[in-house]
Amino acid sequence: MSRASLAERWQLFAGAFLSVTLGVALVQSSLLLLISAANFDPPAGLSEAERMQFSDNTAAVVSMLGLVLGIATFLAGFIISSTFAFTVAQRRRDLALLRLVGGSRGQVRRLLLGEAVLLGGLGAAAGVPLGLVVMSVQTWLMRRLGFVPPGFEGEWRQWILAVSFGTGIVLAVAGAMVAARRAARVRPLEALRETGEASRVMTATRWLAGLIFFGGALALMIVAPHGGPDGGAAMAMNVPLPAAVAAAALSPLVVPLLGRLLPTGSGVAGALARANLWDARRRSSSIAAPLIVLVALVVGTSAAGASFTASGIDELRRQTHADLVVETTGPAEAAILAAPGVASASTETSVPVEVTFGSGEDTESVVESALVIDPAAYVVAHSTGSLAALRGRAVAAGPGGDVPTRGTVRVKLPGADLGEVPVVAALPAMMSGGANLLLPPGLVPADVLAEAPTRAFVTLDPGADAAATRAALSRVGVVSGLDEWLQADAKSRTEISDKIMLVVMGLGGLYALIGVVNSVVIGAAARRREFAEARITGLTRAQVIRSALLESSAVTVAGLLLGAVAAAGAILAAVNSTAAVTGHGTLTLPWPLIGAVCAVALVVTGATSLITSWSATRRAPITLLAARE
Structure with missing residues (x-):
């Protein structure tokens, strides 16, 4: 019966099949x-500094793929569960007839779970070969975004077949389980008459899920x-997912009301659309659910990220x-201070370091960024805390955080191991981040500093000829105004996170549109x-x-x-976090992105509604009413 049902009503299951296939492909590709x-060895011939940078990039890749893996699993489960719930609701009369001719509740559950x-299984069978295509695309994308070197390739592993088929079956069964239990509980006469339990949209499970995620x-x-x-920042940018699930769970209460408040015209078509919005609450909420996820994930995450970036720039500017x-x-x-018109300069040289801290099983080694600074000049240029103790063989915890603010740490530079060094000062963590470790002059060997990137924050004498000073400094390096540099620095700091967010938002948007x-x-x-x-x-x-078009537009x-x-919710958390x-x-707020999301959603739902309603009305109405189905 399960096979016959899938074959007969394949249109109802096409979206769930596509969601399972895509979910399996993404899980397989991301896991491989x-x-x-994680096991990729650095290419031969890299310097010590380049090896440290490679290790840092590898950590970013692993984080990104882990995030994609989690998001793909969540979205696949969400779309599949909502699809099965909607599919079962559309078949409640058929299931009621099955009960009336002798089918038990257990048989109905087994039918749906079958x-x-x-x-x-079918979705996994299609998802395994698709996963190889997705892996090639993901590999190309990671190379294009600079996460991995040109020689990186994903490696096939035989055990992934078991993982892929297990993922497909588990996702489908988990998505169908709640719908199957509810379908088995409904009394057949209530389902035929659409009264009692069968007419309820806000079930106890939906209430519970909505309140828990809220x-x-x-x-x-x-x-x-x-x-x-x-x-x-991490917590604020995680708000959209539980908020979206809560809104989707409670949407049958709100979507029909919002839809009826929206103008649909005064004609017959508009009146019919308004009536359908109220009567078909389950259908309206099923269409709205993936749209809620789309807007929450894309707009909420991007707006929170943009707010944190802007806050970091403002903080640095102040x-x-x-x-x-x-x-x-x-x-x-020396060359910068010798330029005419220069009053002072804080010269800061960036070097990668490997910092080891903790003891026993809690020992941790991380690759971080460090600045070699003149403590007195740094404090003046950045209006920060005291660094008077930073001299000789000592280090300070920088504004980037991630290292202990007291005790000792083991510091390894490219080509030089400094051993255990005391942490004698700590600067407050900043929204803009920054160096994780500050080192005094003389601690880093000269050969390490010779090729390291350096920046200097220059203050001019009152009345100095800015153009002449800038021309003199241009012979030392690239000269920028403070605001110009702040914008470029923020872009470089958030480059990796922006790329990760682009991948995640693209994935979320794709899944949401499939669900719609x-x-x-x-x-x-x-x-x-x-x-x-x-x-x-x-x-x-x-x-x-x-x-039908007016109804779908109002639901959208x-x-x-x-x-x-x-x-x-994410935006409010970001505002409060930046204030704290x-x-x-x-x-x-990313207004262009918000406009694009709204436009795409309206176009996709409108076009799909036009195509499907046109297809559903091709046959003469009398033949449809006379047909047995």
């Missing part, structure tokens, strides 16, 4: 690439301002006192008789299609609004 990246197992999102919003620069910034290579302090198209197609496939009845009563085919707008509410760290709450 993650293991390959469909899920078959769907999961509580999770609220907890992240409350705790984020206390997490510091890194923890606050704390940095300089007229010009000079970027060069190697020691340059799937819900619209399922809804239209089950409405052939409804459309035929409307035409028999006197409506034209054009009026029926226009009514309602979903976008609920998604905006979920995204607002810097003393100034920062809000930056």
Whole structure:
């Protein structure tokens, strides 16, 4: 019966099959690439500094692939579960008839779970070869974004076949389980009459899920301002997912109301669309759910990230006192101070370091960035805490965090092991990040500094000829104004995280759009008789299609609004976190992206609704009403 049901109603399961296939492909590809990246040896011929940079890039790749793996699994499970719930709701009369002819509750559950197992197996069978294509695309993308060197390739492992088939079946069965239990509980006569339990959209499970995820999102919003620069940003940018699930779970209460408040016109098509919005709450909420995820994930995450970046720039601008910034290579302090019109300069040379701290099983080694500085000049240029103790054989914890603020750490430079060094000072962590470790002059060998990148924050004498000073400094290195340098520095600091976010948002957007198209197609496939009845009563085919388009557009707008509410949770957490760290709450909204998301959602749902409603009304209405199905 499960096989026959899948074959007969393949249109209802096409979206779930696609979600399983894509989920298996992404999980397989990300897992293989993650293991390959973790075991990838640095290319031969790299210097010690380049090896440290390679290790840092590898950590970023592993983090990105782990994030993609988690997001793909979550979105696949979310889309599949909502698809199965909607599919079962569309078949409640068939399932009721099965119960009336003697089928037990257990048989109904086994029928639906059997469909899920078959769907999961078929999706995994298609997902395994697709995963190889996805792995090639992901590898190309990681090379293009600079995460991995040109020679990196994902390695196939035989055991991934078991993981892929297990993933497909588990995702499908987990997504169908709740729908199967609910379908088995509904009394057959109630399902035929659409009364009692069968007519309820807000079930106890939906209420519980909505409230639990709402509580999770609220907890992240409350705790984020206390997490510091890194923890606050991570928690704020994790708010959209639980907020979106909560909004989607509670959407049957809100979407019909929002949809009816939106203008749909005063004609027959508009009146029919408004009536359908209220009566078909399950269908409306199923279409709105992936839209809520789309807006929450893409808009909420990008807006929070942009707010943190803008806050870091503002914080640096307030704390940095300089007229010009000079970027060069190697020691340059003497040449910069000798330029006419220069009053002072804080020269800072960047070197990679491997820092080891902790003891026993808690020992940890990380590759970080360090600055070799003149402590007195650094404090003046950056209005930061005291570094009077930073001299001789000692280090200070920088504004980038991630290293202990007291005790001792083991510091290894490219070609030089400094051994155990005491941490004698610590600067407050900044929203903009920065160097993780500060080193005094004389601690780093001259050959390490010779090829290291250096920047100097230059203050000019009052009345100095800025043009002449800038021309003199240009012979030392690249000269920028402070604001110009702040923008470029912020872009370079967030380059890796922006690339990771681009991949994650692209994945989320793709899955959400698949879910939207799937819900619209399922809804239209089950409405052939409804459309035929409307035409028999006197409506034209054009009026029926226009009514379906107005209904889908209203649901789309309602979903976008609920998604905006979920995204607002991340934005509010970002504003509060920036205020807690810097003393100034920062809000930056990516309006072009918001406009693009809204436009794409309206176009996709509108086009899908037009195509499916046109297809569903091709046959003469009398033939549909007379047909047995």
